[in-house]
Amino acid sequence: MSIAIQVETPPIREDESGVLRVGRSRLSLETVIHDFQEGASPEAIVQHYPTLSLSDVYGVVAYYLRHRDEVERYLAQREQLAREVQQRVEAQQPDLAAIRLRLRSRCQSQS
Numbered sequence: 519m520s521i522a523i524q525v526e527t528p529p530i531r532e533d534e535s536g537v538l539r540v541g542r543s544r545l546s547l548e549t550v551i552h553d554f555q556e557g558a559s560p561e562a563i564v565q566h567y568p569t570l571s572l573s574d575v576y577g578v579v580a581y582y583l584r585h586r587d588e589v590e591r592y593l594a595q596r597e598q599l600a601r602e603v604q605q606r607v608e609a610q611q612p613d614l615a616a617i618r619l620r621l622r623s624r625c626q627s628q629s
Contacts, residue, residue, distance in 0.1 A: 528581035541574035
């Protein structure tokens with residue numbers, strides 16, 4: 519008895535904004551890989567994110583283990599992008615401490 523060996527594409531797709539998603543879910547590649555790096559088994563990941571299939575998580579983990587450098591570069595780029603977005607948002611937001619101080623002053627003056 520022989521088994522027909524087939525080449526399979528990893529269950530990773532790029533969405534319209536360039537984020538890599540796992541299988542048909544909206545869950546990002548970085549979420550699954552982060553959980554795996556923190557010691558979660560594929561079974562535990564699926565229990566935590568029920569929109570994932572076990573075979574997809576195993577496929578993503580296998581892809582990560584075979585292409586670790588490439589995936590780590592992608593994850594580093596995503597982290598850098600997140601830091602840049604956070605800095606832009608913080609730069610556009612007023613100082614929250616000043617707002618709190620003004621609100622406390624108003625509350626105290628009204629009492």
